[in-house]
Amino acid sequence: MSYLKDVLADINRKYPYQPEFLQAVREVFETLEPVISKNEDFYKKEAVLERLAEPDRQIIFRVPWVDDAGNMRVNTGYRVQFNNAIGPYKGGIRFHPSVNLSIIKFLGFEQTFKNSLTGLPMGGAKGGSDFDPKGKSEREVMSFCQSFMTELCKYIGADIDVPAGDIGVGAREIGYMFGQFKRIKGSFEGVLTGKGLSYGGSLARKEATGYGLLYITDELLRCHGMSLAGRRVAISGAGNVAIYAAEKATQLGAVVVTMSDSTGWIYDPQGVDLAAIKEIKEIRRARISEYINYRSTAEYHEGRGVWSVKCDVALPCATQNELFLDDAKALVANGVVAVVEGANMPTTIEATKYLQENGVLFVPGKASNAGGVAVSGLEMSQNSGRLSWTFEEVDTKLRNIMVNIYHNIETAAARYGMEGNYVAGANIAGFEKVVNAMTAQGAC
Ligand code: NDP
Ligand code: 2IT
Numbered sequence: 001m002s003y004l005k006d007v008l009a010d011i012n013r014k015y016p017y018q019p020e021f022l023q024a025v026r027e028v029f030e031t032l033e034p035v036i037s038k039n040e041d042f043y044k045k046e047a048v049l050e051r052l053a054e055p056d057r058q059i060i061f062r063v064p065w066v067d068d069a070g071n072m073r074v075n076t077g078y079r080v081q082f083n084n085a086i087g088p089y090k091g092g093i094r095f096h097p098s099v100n101l102s103i104i105k106f107l108g109f110e111q112t113f114k115n116s117l118t119g120l121p122m123g124g125a126k127g128g129s130d131f132d133p134k135g136k137s138e139r140e141v142m143s144f145c146q147s148f149m150t151e152l153c154k155y156i157g158a159d160i161d162v163p164a165g166d167i168g169v170g171a172r173e174i175g176y177m178f179g180q181f182k183r184i185k186g187s188f189e190g191v192l193t194g195k196g197l198s199y200g201g202s203l204a205r206k207e208a209t210g211y212g213l214l215y216i217t218d219e220l221l222r223c224h225g226m227s228l229a230g231r232r233v234a235i236s237g238a239g240n241v242a243i244y245a246a247e248k249a250t251q252l253g254a255v256v257v258t259m260s261d262s263t264g265w266i267y268d269p270q271g272v273d274l275a276a277i278k279e280i281k282e283i284r285r286a287r288i289s290e291y292i293n294y295r296s297t298a299e300y301h302e303g304r305g306v307w308s309v310k311c312d313v314a315l316p317c318a319t320q321n322e323l324f325l326d327d328a329k330a331l332v333a334n335g336v337v338a339v340v341e342g343a344n345m346p347t348t349i350e351a352t353k354y355l356q357e358n359g360v361l362f363v364p365g366k367a368s369n370a371g372g373v374a375v376s377g378l379e380m381s382q383n384s385g386r387l388s389w390t391f392e393e394v395d396t397k398l399r400n401i402m403v404n405i406y407h408n409i410e411t412a413a414a415r416y417g418m419e420g421n422y423v424a425g426a427n428i429a430g431f432e433k434v435v436n437a438m439t440a441q442g443a444c
Contacts, residue, residue, distance in 0.1 A: 004029055004036045007049040018102035020320060020345070024109050025053050027349055031424035032431060034416045046439050052431075055082045055108060056089075058101070061151040063129055065143045077148050079127035081161055082108035085437035085444075087121030088159050090373060090380075092166030094128035095144075095173065103320070104128055107166075110344055111373070113430030114366040117405050120377035125161055127152070133168045145176035153181045158189040158383070164376050165194045167319065170240060171206070175199075190383030193376035202379035204394040205372075210244025211395070212371015213315060213342045215402035218252060220338060220361055221313075223406070229253035234311035235272075236260045237318030238281050238288050241342045241369065245315050247274055258306045260318060261288040265306040268298035310334040317342030328354040341365035352423065367409050367426040374401045 001009070008029050012022055029049065036043050043049065059079045067073050078101060081089045091111040094104070104126050112124025131144050155161060165174055174194045181191050188200075195201035204211070218228055231254045235242050238259045246256045255271040261281075266272070266288055276294035280286050292300045307314060307327035314336055316323045320343065328351035331339065338361040341347060345365060347355070355362045375398055382388050389397075412432070413425030438444070 002033075002037065003040050003044040004033060004049060007053070010050075011053050015102075018105060020102045020106040021109065023349065024106040024345060027345075027352075027423070028109075028113065028427045028431075031421070031427045034418075035428055035431065048435050048438065051438060052083065052112070052434070053109070055080045055105065056084060057081050058105075059152075059155055060101070063131065063144065063147050063151065065140070065147045067140055068137050075129045075131040075144070077127070077129045077151060078104045079152060079155060079161070079163070080104050080108040080125060081155070082124040082126070083112040083434060083438075084123035085434050085441065086116060087123050089125035089161035090115055090122035090164075090376065091125040091127070092164045092372075093169045093173075093177075094126070094166040095131045095133050095168035096128070097130050097132040099128045099130045106320070107344055110366050112434060113427060114370045115373055115377075116430040116433045117367055117408065117426060118370050118374040118377060118401055119404060120374060122162075122373065122377050122380075125163070126166075127163055128166065128169075131168075133173075141173065142176045145173050146180040149177040149180035150184065152177075153184050156181075156191055158191050158380070162190065162376070162380060163192055164373070165240070167239065170194070171196055171201075190380050193379040195379070200379075200383050202375055202382055202394055203389065203391040204398060205375045205379055206240065207244040207247070207395075208375035208398055209241045209342065209369050209372030210246070210317070211248045212374065212398055212402045213241070213245045213317070213340060213368050214248035214252060215371065215399045216363060216368050216406050217313065217315070217338065217340045219403050219406045220340065220363060223410075224361065226337065227253075228313070231255070231312040232257050232310065233313045233315060234258045234306060234309055235315045235317055235342075236265070236306045236322060236346070237316075237343065238277055239318070241372070242315075242317035243274065243277060243281065245317055245342050246272055246277070249315075250274065254313070257311060258309055259288065259291075260306045262318075263287055264289055264300055264302045265304075266291045266298050266300050267309055268295055270295075270297060307331055312337050314339045315342050316346035318346065319343055320345040321348055323347040323351050325350040325354055327351060331355070332358045332360060336360055338362070340368045342369050344369065356421065356423070361420070361422075363406075363409075363422045364426050366430065367405050367422060370405055371398050371402055374398060
């Protein structure tokens with residue numbers, strides 16, 4: 001067997017109970033085959049793949065907190081510091097009942113490549129908890145966040161590891177965690193990104209992932225002689241990424257026809273009313289089913305189905321493994337031209353292959369959703385320099401970063417004769433920089 005296949009087999013043997021992590025590693029390693037085979041002895045001697053797939057450290061801790069009825073509750077907290085070859089660990093924190101070590105490891109592994117693609121000096125990490133913020137009071141959320149940070153603060157710092165938001169963690173949770181870090185450590189520092197604007201946050205961080213997704217989609221279409229104007233766009237999710245993806249898509253002249261949450265999805269052929277979505281989701285934290293109370297012409301459907309409508313561009317922006325082979329078949333049958341991932345690993349490997357084989361332009365999340373962490377990197381720069389840039393300054397930098405990512409992954413794929421395979425391009429471009437830094441730094 002080849003070095004690459006040996007390592008993949010070892011990882012599969014070692015972590016059979018971590019399906020999402022194995023999926024992420026397989027997807028990356030398979031596309032690295034032509035790179036590794038060019039210089040196999042070197043990569044093997046340096047144990048590059050083993051070092052990339054094994055996190056630097058994994059911190060797992062108890063998070064005790066008291067609910068409104070006075071009961072002690074316990075959740076599990078995680079921080080997986082994956083790789084800091086090119087900069088301090090960086091990556092979001094997810095609060096969702098599905099969180100486990102496999103999910104946090106897959107996200108941390110992906111983050112290492114994504115952060116490398118931004119061109120900014122950030123290593124990869126991810127954290128979270130199986131805490132479910134849904135239905136919790138403000139006081140319960142604060143109590144949980146404080147307890148989570150009471151343990152996490154031992155392992156992070158502005159030059160060590162800088163967490164941010166992800167599913168279930170937005171400005172409210174970041175604020176509570178920042179306050180607790182400050183109380184314990186006595187240090188006002190850029191230890192988290194996605195902070196409120198009055199205490200070190202960056203303009204355009206809230207919008208960054210969704211806007212960045214559309215900037216890369218725009219460039220992708222432009223380079224293929226198309227544009228977003230008048231295109232029908234299907235979006236899944238109705239959280240931070242989905243809302244600002246829908247906002248920028250609409251600004252660029254597209255018509256957003258679907259959005260969803262974990263209970264169902266809406267179809268609005270006239271274009272989604274974003275003010276209504278923001279009120280339902282950002283202010284009232286309610287269910288998307290309420291959308292039809294705002295727009296009588298829209299439809300609400302319980303369960304899955306967001307990929308069944310006719311669209312030109314599909315942007316999965318909810319969670320991992322939400323676009324399956326059957327969905328890919330429906331999208332192709334309906335004439336989709338591009339699928340660009342806003343979420344992390346939303347498309348299964350089989351669905352990805354089907355889309356690519358059927359001529360659909362496909363950009364993986366580690367490239368297309370990198371706008372969020374890129375602006376997090378810009379927030380770190382502003383914090384270090386003790387200054388704040390205008391919205392336009394940050395937005396312009398974000399746009400440039402996304403356009404650069406597109407051209408980098410394009411070129412990396414072409415260098416290995418895989419023109420148009422942006423999955424391979426993203427993995428190769430991310431890999432080259434991290435590996436260069438790792439091998440230069442000796443055994444670490
Ligand atoms: P939010 O919590 O703001 O929104 C998540 C959305 O996805 C909600 O509409 C939620 O529905 C839905 N969702 C979550 N889990 C599931 C599930 N298991 N099944 C169906 N629907 C689900 O998260 P974000 O928008 O921040 O994150 C969305 C995706 O984007 C994630 O994959 C995240 O890792 C990725 N991402 C986020 C970045 C950021 O800066 N925030 C940056 C880069 C990537 P409901 O409310 O019903 O749970
Ligand atoms: O998946 C991601 O890139 C994020 N959740 C954002 C991470 C960050 O540090 O801003």
